[in-house]
Amino acid sequence: MKIETIRSFMTPVEESLTREHTLHEAIVYMNKYKLNTLPVVNSANKLIGVFTRSILYQMLLSQESMDTPIGKYIKKDIGTISEHTTVEQLEDDIAVSEVGTGFVINDEGIPIGLISKSEAVKSFLQKTRILKEQLETILQNSNLGAFMADDAQRIIFINDKLEKMIGVDERTILYKKLLDVFPDWTIPIGQNEVHFQKKIGSQTFMIRLSKYNMTNGKQGFIALFQNISELENMAQELATIKTLKSLLQTVIEHSYDGLVMINEAGKITFTSPSLLELFDLHQNQVAEFPIDEIFPHFELMKVLKTGVAEISDFMEIKGINYIVHRIPVYQDEQIIGAIGKIVYRQLHEVRETFKRYERKEMGETSTRKTPESSRFSFDEIISKDPQMEKLFKSGMKAAKGKTTILIRGESGTGKELFAHAIHSSSNRKNAPFITVNCAAIPEDLLESEFFGYEEGAFTGAKHKGKIGKFDLANGGTLFLDEIGDMSLQLQAKLLRVLQEREFYRVGGTERITVDIRIIAATNRGLEEMVEKGEFREDLFYRLNVISFEIPPLRKRKGDILLLTESFIEGLNKQNGTSITGWDPLAEQALLQHDWPGNVRELRNVCERAMVFADNGMIHVEDLPDYLLKKIGFILLLEDNKTELEKPLLERAEEMAIRVALKKADGNKSEACKLLGISRSVLYDKLKKYEVF
Ligand SMILES: Nc1ncnc2c1ncn2[C@@H]1O[C@H](COP(=O)(O)OP(=O)(O)OP(=O)(O)O)[C@@H](O)[C@H]1O
Numbered sequence: 001m002k003i004e005t006i007r008s009f010m011t012p013v014e015e016s017l018t019r020e021h022t023l024h025e026a027i028v029y030m031n032k033y034k035l036n037t038l039p040v041v042n043s044a045n046k047l048i049g050v051f052t053r054s055i056l057y058q059m060l061l062s063q064e065s066m067d068t069p070i071g072k073y074i075k076k077d078i079g080t081i082s083e084h085t086t087v088e089q090l091e092d093d094i095a096v097s098e099v100g101t102g103f104v105i106n107d108e109g110i111p112i113g114l115i116s117k118s119e120a121v122k123s124f125l126q127k128t129r130i131l132k133e134q135l136e137t138i139l140q141n142s143n144l145g146a147f148m149a150d151d152a153q154r155i156i157f158i159n160d161k162l163e164k165m166i167g168v169d170e171r172t173i174l175y176k177k178l179l180d181v182f183p184d185w186t187i188p189i190g191q192n193e194v195h196f197q198k199k200i201g202s203q204t205f206m207i208r209l210s211k212y213n214m215t216n217g218k219q220g221f222i223a224l225f226q227n228i229s230e231l232e233n234m235a236q237e238l239a240t241i242k243t244l245k246s247l248l249q250t251v252i253e254h255s256y257d258g259l260v261m262i263n264e265a266g267k268i269t270f271t272s273p274s275l276l277e278l279f280d281l282h283q284n285q286v287a288e289f290p291i292d293e294i295f296p297h298f299e300l301m302k303v304l305k306t307g308v309a310e311i312s313d314f315m316e317i318k319g320i321n322y323i324v325h326r327i328p329v330y331q332d333e334q335i336i337g338a339i340g341k342i343v344y345r346q347l348h349e350v351r352e353t354f355k356r357y358e359r360k361e362m363g364e365t366s367t368r369k370t371p372e373s374s375r376f377s378f379d380e381i382i383s384k385d386p387q388m389e390k391l392f393k394s395g396m397k398a399a400k401g402k403t404t405i406l407i408r409g410e411s412g413t414g415k416e417l418f419a420h421a422i423h424s425s426s427n428r429k430n431a432p433f434i435t436v437n438c439a440a441i442p443e444d445l446l447e448s449e450f451f452g453y454e455e456g457a458f459t460g461a462k463h464k465g466k467i468g469k470f471d472l473a474n475g476g477t478l479f480l481d482e483i484g485d486m487s488l489q490l491q492a493k494l495l496r497v498l499q500e501r502e503f504y505r506v507g508g509t510e511r512i513t514v515d516i517r518i519i520a521a522t523n524r525g526l527e528e529m530v531e532k533g534e535f536r537e538d539l540f541y542r543l544n545v546i547s548f549e550i551p552p553l554r555k556r557k558g559d560i561l562l563l564t565e566s567f568i569e570g571l572n573k574q575n576g577t578s579i580t581g582w583d584p585l586a587e588q589a590l591l592q593h594d595w596p597g598n599v600r601e602l603r604n605v606c607e608r609a610m611v612f613a614d615n616g617m618i619h620v621e622d623l624p625d626y627l628l629k630k631i632g633f634i635l636l637l638e639d640n641k642t643e644l645e646k647p648l649l650e651r652a653e654e655m656a657i658r659v660a661l662k663k664a665d666g667n668k669s670e671a672c673k674l675l676g677i678s679r680s681v682l683y684d685k686l687k688k689y690e691v692f
Contacts (some may be wrong), residue, residue: 011112019071409550412600
């Protein structure tokens with residue numbers, strides 16, 4: 001800051017008079033410098049007096065000639081000001097001095113300038129005005145609200161900011177007493193300033209009220225207002241965020257899903273405990289590590305690059321199925337990281353819920369009980385067996401007509417499946433497919449189950465009449481499963497319906513005509529039953545117009561692994577597991593078993609083994625004991641004492657012999673070939689292991 005000196009107030013002296021200067025010369029000087037007072041110096045240039053305009057008038061009145069030296073007339077009693085006088089001293093001096101003009105002299109007493117009282121006052125006023133303007137500009141442009149009060153505590157200034165801050169008009173508070181405007185304030189008495197917080201309207205202010213010295217020597221007040229509502233809001237927001245953070249942390253920690261977050265550099269910033277648990281990792285093994293180093297399979301970096309979320313992507317890691325959501329995190333349109341969410345538990349439930357939801361979306365009608373319509377087509381019957389493929393072709397052809405079909409085969413070979421497929425290939429595919437298990441319904445109910453009954457056909461008010469399966473199947477297919485288990489009496493009634501295509505309800509008199517295709521199935525030897533008189537011959541011929549014999553699984557072993565593949569796939573989906581297959585030994589066991597329960601048994605074995613499977617693979621020990629025992633595998637696995645006493649090698653050898661014999665259908669030379677041993681060695685071993 002520029003320091004102001006007395007020089008900025010004075011008019012510089014360029015020339016001085018001496019006592020010897022004449023009146024004429026003095027007048028010329030006055031005119032030249034437009035001054036009313038001129039300095040008079042001695043030979044050493046020191047100020048010795050002044051020549052003023054009134055001296056000039058006096059000399060003229062005294063009719064002095066123009067050549068008269070001025071020395072006699074000069075005024076010697078003069079006020080001088082040292083060039084070192086400060087502006088403040090000057091202000092004080094001028095305030096009390098009666099002299100209108102003063103000379104500024106240097107240290108040698110030489111006059112260097114002249115200060116007139118009125119000029120100085122003008123300058124001071126100007127300066128004060130500038131200062132005032134500067135102060136007001138500062139206050140007006142400050143972010144702080146401000147007012148000033150005088151020593152009587154009257155408000156004498158208020159800045160625009162404060163007007164806005166507290167919502168008042170300057171005119172309503174100017175010149176009012178501070179405590180009248182702010183009655184709850186405390187005025188500082190002992191100390192120079194006080195700080196306090198006040199709420200005005202909806203805003204909170206931090207106020208600093210200080211004393212200041214006024215020119216009259218008394219003390220006024222200056223108040224500065226800072227709106228801290230924003231700060232308060234921020235503090236509140238911070239507190240809310242902190243609460244939210246701990247809430248989220250708790251939720252995340254207890255969430256079943258695995259969560260991982262990365263920053264824009266792809267480094268892991270957060271992992272949920274469930275994810276760590278799943279991968280058997282510790283926080284310090286993952287934090288700050290590049291995601292691709294720890295969880296490359298999540299492919300989170302992809303999202304950082306594309307910025308596009310990927311929802312519900314399926315993936316499999318170590319035999320476990322996951323749904324992965326990859327979500328980019330944006331801030332101000334910039335990607336600042338990504339979140340990977342891994343759902344891996346209760347996938348099965350999720351799928352079921354989803355299916356239920358889908359069904360609901362499609363409307364009630366489509367959710368009607370599936371048994372009433374066909375569920376399978378030929379495409380869904382799994383087989384690569386040539387015999388089966390022939391059956392499929394014939395089945396598809398037979399489906400076109402209306403002829404009754406008989407499906408034969410051992411239990412669990414897929415007869416019902418076949419019946420469904422025929423229906424699905426027929427032009428009745430959109431009509432009902434009704435199944436009656438003739439073996440499962442009590443004899444006395446079978447008739448009403450078939451034909452229904454009229455209201456009141458039975459005693460008791462409850463019976464309101466019932467529609468029978470024949471009615472239900474009208475226009476579609478009636479599948480009579482286990483037809484060999486039907487009573488002779490009912491067989492007669494069935495025959496009549498098949499012949500006449502009409503029937504009576506139990507207790508009814510009305511003849512009901514129906515259009516149905518009958519597909520019957522049985523695992524029993526109907527011919528034998530006919531011979532024994534257990535099955536009506538005429539019905540047998542009526543049913544046996546087109547007949548299909550489904551071969552047992554043991555006769556189409558090529559289908560075994562094909563079927564298990566499909567079962568595993570289906571069960572994986574259903575249970576949320578990820579089993580990939582069988583180990584070679586288990587595969588061998590499957591192929592060697594006879595499968596008396598056929599495909600149904602295979603499916604059950606598969607389902608059971610998948611429960612015990614580890615690391616996505618089914619091992620031989622996951623197969624049921626009865627199966628292993630039957631094919632000799634159990635020797636290796638059994639842990640009963642006597643067996644354990646045998647060395648493992650011997651047990652393996654015995655098992656190999658049994659398996660080979662089984663595979664060779666008891667043919668010893670074939671078994672020798674399979675075992676790679678001679679006939680005599682085989683006989684020795686058979687003796688040793690008591691295999692007969
Ligand atoms: N070729 C196949 N492909 C897929 N699944 C099959 C196949 N054959 C049978 N299955 C399945 O095996 C199980 C038994 O089949 P299904 O009920 O059709 O046999 P079935 O011969 O009618 O048995 P039962 O004589 O005991 O009534 C069902 O779960 C069926 O889905």
